[in-house]
Amino acid sequence: MYLTSPTLPLLIQHSSMKPVLNSTIIVEPGRCDAADQLIGILLSLMSVVSVLGNMAAFSYFWPMKHKSIHFKLYILVICVDILTGLSTIPVLASLLNNREPILFTDSSICGIHVIAVNFLIKFSMFLVATLSVTRAIAIVLPHKIKDINATIVALVIAGYASLTVFIDVGFLALGWIGTKYSAKDAACDTIKTEKVVFWLWRSIGSLYNSKYSSHQSLSS
Numbered sequence: 001m002y003l004t005s006p007t008l009p010l011l012i013q014h015s016s017m018k019p020v021l022n023s024t025i026i027v028e029p030g031r032c033d034a035a036d037q038l039i040g041i042l043l044s045l046m047s048v049v050s051v052l053g054n055m056a057a058f059s060y061f062w063p064m065k066h067k068s069i070h071f072k073l074y075i076l077v078i079c080v081d082i083l084t085g086l087s088t089i090p091v092l093a094s095l096l097n098n099r100e101p102i103l104f105t106d107s108s109i110c111g112i113h114v115i116a117v118n119f120l121i122k123f124s125m126f127l128v129a130t131l132s133v134t135r136a137i138a139i140v141l142p143h144k145i146k147d148i149n150a151t152i153v154a155l156v157i158a159g160y161a162s163l164t165v166f167i168d169v170g171f172l173a174l175g176w177i178g179t180k181y182s183a184k185d186a187a188c189d190t191i192k193t194e195k196v197v198f199w200l201w202r203s204i205g206s207l208y209n210s211k212y213s214s215h216q217s218l219s220s
Contacts, residue, residue: 033098036095036096036098036099036186037095037096039095040092040095040096043088043091043092043095044092047085047086047088047089047092048085050081050082050084050085051082051085051086054078054081054082054085055082057074057078058075058078058079058082061074061075061078062075069134069145069148069150069153070131070134070135070138072150073127073130073131073134074131076127076157077124077127077128077131080120080123080124080127081124083116083120084120084121084124087113087116087117087120089103090102090103090104090109090113090187091186091187094183094186094187095186099183099186101181104181104187104188105181107179110179110180110181110188111172111179111188113187113188114168114179114188114189114190115165115168115169115172117187118164118168118190119161119164119165119168122164123160123161123164126157126160127157130153130156130157134148134153175193176192176193177190177191177192177193178190178191178192178193179191
């Protein structure tokens, strides 16, 4: 976008200045420092309220001696929400500094942040779904809720969490995906590499060849 000052010709006409050829002000599209500052301030306030509110909820539920499975799931959801609020700190640092990488300059921090944010989003949804199932059982079959084994539920949750982290870390370690800082999002994003494209193409080719070979053998 090119913006030219409307008073520039008058200044040139009524002064001894010579006309300047390069008289345009180039504004980078999609960037507004005032908007970034406002977004950063609002996000900071929401993050502080989220962390403090969930810490207050944690201090309420944690001292309970006899915790039911619902209260234990509540505590897990609260912990995830606290970490989610804290995960905005690198993004805030970029928003409040003209979307410069700041904390994302290190590729290791960039990768860790991507894995952490993806994990927190998926794990939070899984916990809420698990909580909804247990509450539904308590409403529909109130006498069966005591039969739910907390150890089995804990193993299922731990297995899901481990699998989620293992997949993301494995893909990064194998080079199938990469991370890159995006000024548009003021955060790091995942990008597909040539390795994953090659792997998908090779898998599709192998599947096609196996089906073609089996079809040829049946025809003969």
